[in-house]
Amino acid sequence: xxxxxxxxxYIAPNLLLxxxxxxxxxxxxxxxxxxxxxxxxxxxxxNEFKKIFISTDxxxxxxxxxxxxxxxxxxxxxxLKKK
Numbered sequence: 001x002x003x004x005x006x007x008x009x010y011i012a013p014n015l016l017l018x019x020x021x022x023x024x025x026x027x028x029x030x031x032x033x034x035x036x037x038x039x040x041x042x043x044x045x046x047n048e049f050k051k052i053f054i055s056t057d058x059x060x061x062x063x064x065x066x067x068x069x070x071x072x073x074x075x076x077x078x079x080l081k082k083k
Contacts, residue, residue: 009060024049028064043067 003010009031015023016033022040032041032054042049043063050067052058058066 022051025063028062028067030063032059032061032063032066034059041066045069 010029011033012025012027012030015025015030015036020039022042023036024042024044026044028043036054037056037059039054041052041054041063043052043066045067046069052066
């Protein structure tokens with residue numbers, strides 16, 4: 001079930017009180033607040049932390065949507081090896 005609109009976005013408390021240049025984040029369900037503009041976030045993807053720079057177009061988005069967790073496969077590699 002989705003969060004109610006009248007409640008607004010969920011923002012983790014540790015994201016609001018930060019004054020650091022970079023911050024390790026494990027809560028992927030919270031939104032990106034305004035005070036993280038032009039800072040680096042290290043987002044946990046399950047086995048590593050990915051470094052992401054927060055710009056104006058990323059404010060308000062969910063943190064989990066900024067760091068991809070899956071590796072992209074190149075489907076043409078198997079065709080090249082057969083030849």
